[in-house]
Amino acid sequence: MITKNLARIVLNECLSTGCEFAEIFLEQTESEGITVDNQLVETVTSNTIYGAGIRLIKNLQSVYGYTNDISKKGLMALASSLKKSFDGNQEKECAPIHKVRIKNRHAPKVPYSSVSKEEKVALLKKVAQAMLIDERIVRTIVSMNNETQTVQIFNSNGKEVTDQRIRGRMHMQTVAKDENGIETSHEGPGAQKGMEFFLDENDLVSEAKEVAQVALTMLGAKECPSGKMPVVIGNGFGGVIFHEACGHSLEASSVSKDLSVFSHKQGTQIASNIVSAVDDGTIPGGWGSGNVDDEGNKCKRNLLIKNGILNSYMVDPFNGKRMGASETGSSRRESYRYEPTSRMTNTFILPGKSTVEEMIKATPYGLYAKSLGGGSVNPATGEFNFAVNEAYMIEDGKITYPVKGATLIGSGKDVLMNIDMVGSDLKRAQGMCGAASGSIPVDVGQPTIRVKEITVGGRGGTR
Amino acid sequence: MNYKVYFEEAKKVGLEALELYSAKESSLSFSLFRGEIESFQVSDTYSLIARGIYQGKFGYCSTEKKDKCTPKYVVEQIKENASINESKEEAEIFKGSERYHKRKVYNGDYKLIPTEHKIALAKEMENALRKADPRIREVEIEYSEGEEEVCLCNSYGLNLKNHVNSMVYYVCAHATDEDGDTKTGYKVSFTNQFDDFNSEKIVNEVVDKTLSQLGGKPCKSGKYKTVLDKKVAASLLSFFLSSTSAEAIAKKSSMLIDKVGEKIASSKLTIEEKPLAHNMFFRSFDDEGVATMNKKIVDRGVLKTYLYDLKNARKFNVEPTGNSYKHGNGKASVSFVNIHVKPGKKSLEQIFSEIGNGIYITSVEGLHAGMNAQSGNFSLQAKGYMIENGKMGSPVTLITIAGNLFDMIKNIKEVANDAELLSSGFTSCSLYIKSMPISGI
Numbered sequence: 002m003i004t005k006n007l008a009r010i011v012l013n014e015c016l017s018t019g020c021e022f023a024e025i026f027l028e029q030t031e032s033e034g035i036t037v038d039n040q041l042v043e044t045v046t047s048n049t050i051y052g053a054g055i056r057l058i059k060n061l062q063s064v065y066g067y068t069n070d071i072s073k074k075g076l077m078a079l080a081s082s083l084k085k086s087f088d089g090n091q092e093k094e095c096a097p098i099h100k101v102r103i104k105n106r107h108a109p110k111v112p113y114s115s116v117s118k119e120e121k122v123a124l125l126k127k128v129a130q131a132m133l134i135d136e137r138i139v140r141t142i143v144s145m146n147n148e149t150q151t152v153q154i155f156n157s158n159g160k161e162v163t164d165q166r167i168r169g170r171m172h173m174q175t176v177a178k179d180e181n182g183i184e185t186s187h188e189g190p191g192a193q194k195g196m197e198f199f200l201d202e203n204d205l206v207s208e209a210k211e212v213a214q215v216a217l218t219m220l221g222a223k224e225c226p227s228g229k230m231p232v233v234i235g236n237g238f239g240g241v242i243f244h245e246a247c248g249h250s251l252e253a254s255s256v257s258k259d260l261s262v263f264s265h266k267q268g269t270q271i272a273s274n275i276v277s278a279v280d281d282g283t284i285p286g287g288w289g290s291g292n293v294d295d296e297g298n299k300c301k302r303n304l305l306i307k308n309g310i311l312n313s314y315m316v317d318p319f320n321g322k323r324m325g326a327s328e329t330g331s332s333r334r335e336s337y338r339y340e341p342t343s344r345m346t347n348t349f350i351l352p353g354k355s356t357v358e359e360m361i362k363a364t365p366y367g368l369y370a371k372s373l374g375g376g377s378v379n380p381a382t383g384e385f386n387f388a389v390n391e392a393y394m395i396e397d398g399k400i401t402y403p404v405k406g407a408t409l410i411g412s413g414k415d416v417l418m419n420i421d422m423v424g425s426d427l428k429r430a431q432g433m434c435g436a437a438s439g440s441i442p443v444d445v446g447q448p449t450i451r452v453k454e455i456t457v458g459g460r461g462g463t464r
Numbered sequence: 465m466n467y468k469v470y471f472e473e474a475k476k477v478g479l480e481a482l483e484l485y486s487a488k489e490s491s492l493s494f495s496l497f498r499g500e501i502e503s504f505q506v507s508d509t510y511s512l513i514a515r516g517i518y519q520g521k522f523g524y525c526s527t528e529k530k531d532k533c534t535p536k537y538v539v540e541q542i543k544e545n546a547s548i549n550e551s552k553e554e555a556e557i558f559k560g561s562e563r564y565h566k567r568k569v570y571n572g573d574y575k576l577i578p579t580e581h582k583i584a585l586a587k588e589m590e591n592a593l594r595k596a597d598p599r600i601r602e603v604e605i606e607y608s609e610g611e612e613e614v615c616l617c618n619s620y621g622l623n624l625k626n627h628v629n630s631m632v633y634y635v636c637a638h639a640t641d642e643d644g645d646t647k648t649g650y651k652v653s654f655t656n657q658f659d660d661f662n663s664e665k666i667v668n669e670v671v672d673k674t675l676s677q678l679g680g681k682p683c684k685s686g687k688y689k690t691v692l693d694k695k696v697a698a699s700l701l702s703f704f705l706s707s708t709s710a711e712a713i714a715k716k717s718s719m720l721i722d723k724v725g726e727k728i729a730s731s732k733l734t735i736e737e738k739p740l741a742h743n744m745f746f747r748s749f750d751d752e753g754v755a756t757m758n759k760k761i762v763d764r765g766v767l768k769t770y771l772y773d774l775k776n777a778r779k780f781n782v783e784p785t786g787n788s789y790k791h792g793n794g795k796a797s798v799s800f801v802n803i804h805v806k807p808g809k810k811s812l813e814q815i816f817s818e819i820g821n822g823i824y825i826t827s828v829e830g831l832h833a834g835m836n837a838q839s840g841n842f843s844l845q846a847k848g849y850m851i852e853n854g855k856m857g858s859p860v861t862l863i864t865i866a867g868n869l870f871d872m873i874k875n876i877k878e879v880a881n882d883a884e885l886l887s888s889g890f891t892s893c894s895l896y897i898k899s900m901p902i903s904g905i
Binding site for chain 2: 229374
């Protein structure tokens with residue numbers, strides 16, 4: 002997007018008032034979206050995101066600016082506006098720039114551009130059709146988005162990195178309605194892969210039928226009872242519990258400022274000893290994976306918790322400086338409009354030995370939260386909440402009837418200690434995670450787990 | 465910016481009509497951590513969201529690029545995207561309303577106040593918070609200001625502009641008591657007139673909000689007389705309003721089908737949309753160019769109207785209500801601005817004293833997951849205070865409130881007189897709900 006020469010001129014302008022580090026992040030993202038609503042193509046969009054962000058760092062102060070004007074004039078104007086935040090003399094020159102060669106581990110086999118929009122529409126319609134399994138299905142929305150993000154990163158240490166991230170995701174959503182009410186259900190499979198992910202690697206028709214079935218099941222569900230009880234949490238998106246209740250509190254952005262419940266807890270037990278968890282940005286084709294993070298550092302597999310002991314945080318270079326820790330390939334941002342910070346990639350609990358049957362059998366009275374919705378957490382207190390999309394009561398060690406409207410609430414540190422069974426059925430699921438540096442693709446995941454006790458909120462009264 | 469070339473290119477490829485929505489934005493923000501500027505940001509951006517009609521169908525394209533090739537690229541993408549669109553609705557780009565209310569809400573004075581001054585005010589609030597109580601352990605303060613200039617023009621010659629700006633302080637305190645219990649409290653304060661910021665008031669409010677939560681515990685599960693703080697009320701009512709979207713009605717995903725003219729809420733509840741109210745959220749036209757109008761959506765419990773964009777107005781054979789707004793760089797959808805909940809006569813204190821014993825909910829979490837926007841069923845993590853002997857009592861945390869939104873609004877016993885314009889553009893009041901199921905211990 003810009004030449005080495007121009008990058009050096011801009012970086013030297015940034016350094017001229019005494020900052021110790023400067024970086025330019027350039028981005029062009031082309032995306033395409035097709036939505037089929039009630040079996041008809043309703044919306045087709047093309048979007049281009051284009052711009053640059055410049056960051057200056059001195060000690061523990063960071064200055065950031067962004068613009069769409071990536072001409073020499075535009076970048077120099079931004080650099081000279083940002084450098085006013087410092088009033089020293091130039092202490093260093095930008096080092097000679099060398100391009101770091103990186104291997105693309107996530108290149109698509111079937112590029113999105115090789116498949117026509119008409120063929121994509123045909124696939125979406127097949128999926129939408131598959132959801133019509135019952136006349137109570139009153140609405141279906143199926144959409145597919147793909148994007149190609151090209152980034153170029155230069156910094157004053159002389160680094161140049163370019164990378165291309167190609168992702169695609171499908172959303173299958175259905176609304177079921179009868180005389181008693183309305184229920185919705187949703188799945189959103191995605192990957193850092195090409196069309197092969199949708200054409201060959203997934204049975205989208207079966208998944209679509211399953212989505213419709215869940216909405217129908219929930220139509221007939223009773224209101225979930227409330228109170229404290231053991232909860233068996235399903236695999237895949239169930240991992241959002243770990244993402245919210247623990248993952249965010251392990252990000253250096255809050256840990257380094259002592260604003261996390263897990264600040265200064267490295268090497269101590271924070272989870273029951275059957276829990277190990279990773280943040281792995283290296284999984285080939287993973288939705289949250291990368292070749293490099295958004296500062297151009299290699300993505301890594303970080304073991305966060307080993308047998309209940311806190312092993313590693315997720316650290317970006319800037320917050321790492323504050324807490325005296327090295328970066329872990331975790332610095333991410335939605336786009337050039339965001340200053341990067343430590344974020345998750347693909348974060349999940351590692352498999353254990355139990356089976357789902359064993360967990361149900363070991364529960365005299367409790368909830369089987371088979372599929373979870375989203376949630377949120379306050380990193381300062383660790384208090385979290387999340388919604389349950391598909392749930393069943395467990396009575397006398399057996400699944401008895403479906404329940405709706407359940408919410409799980411608690412505090413991260415308690416729930417991690419209360420995990421008493423971990424299954425062997427590890428599965429990952431895709432999500433978008435919103436935080437300080439914007440909305441980014443992440444995988445959550447876990448095998449089915451059992452938590453001894455969680456507060457369940459619902460409208461079905463107490464037992 | 466010269467848009468003529470876009471309209472010329474559109475003609476060349478055979479587009480029947482073209483609409484351009486451009487936004488120029490600039491911003492400045494900083495955050496303070498332990499008395500020092502931790503981050504400082506400036507931005508200057510431009511974006512164009514375009515849609516056009518080809519063979520009677522819409523195609524969409526957005527871009528942040530602004531070079532010679534852009535106009536041609538945009539109209540070609542629109543043509544390609546429109547040609548596979550199968551929507552049965554007739555595509556329409558608006559020729560214009562007869563009259564638009566004009567009002568200047570932009571206030572450029574903020575640029576005359578030096579940034580140092582804005583930083584000094586932040587530092588002053590940080591110091592005051594730290595001095596206020598030894599239990600206050602950390603303070604986070606963020607300031608941001610920005611302006612946006614929107615231009616909506618189309619090939620029928622419509623050319624509308626909207627210019628707004630705002631300044632916001634976010635002030636948050638973290639307090640820890642002797643038992644190690646940590647709580648956070650914050651206040652978002654905003655205006656477009658710098659002198660409006662009352663730092664003393666902000667600090668006092670944050671101190672009270674934070675310290676009063678310390679030692680909070682879950683309460684006993686059961687049904688409680690409940691007061692929802694105005695912020696909570698606004699969050700819940702915005703989901704109710706999304707069900708008044710004519711799009712949701714047309715797509716059968718609303719519980720309010722065939723309910724216009726019917727009593728759907730307590731007669732204490734009146735909700736108006738006032739896009740023309742004189743505040744920062746003023747809008748004279750929506751994102752399709754339709755002139756906005758003030759209107760009652762709920763009048764003493766009776767649903768008065770659905771909200772319509774052009775497409776749905778045509779479908780239902782009514783006039784559009786000026787309720788089409790864009791979110792991000794996507795397509796516009798039925799939405800609303802400047803909502804006002806009509807205040808009642810009683811103060812919050814009078815309502816507490818009337819209740820005697822109950823619960824006051826000051827915050828809910830997880831709305832995006834715990835609220836089913838269609839059915840209105842919700843189950844949300846909440847915190848607040850017990851109402852004991854007619855007064856605000858001990859703090860409560862880690863509870864859930866559950867219920868159904870459409871039942872809840874029927875059970876509003878009082879609307880308080882504490883109307884406040886919130887940063888969401890909602891002028892809201894606290895609501896007394898007859899009874900709500902609370903799940904605690």
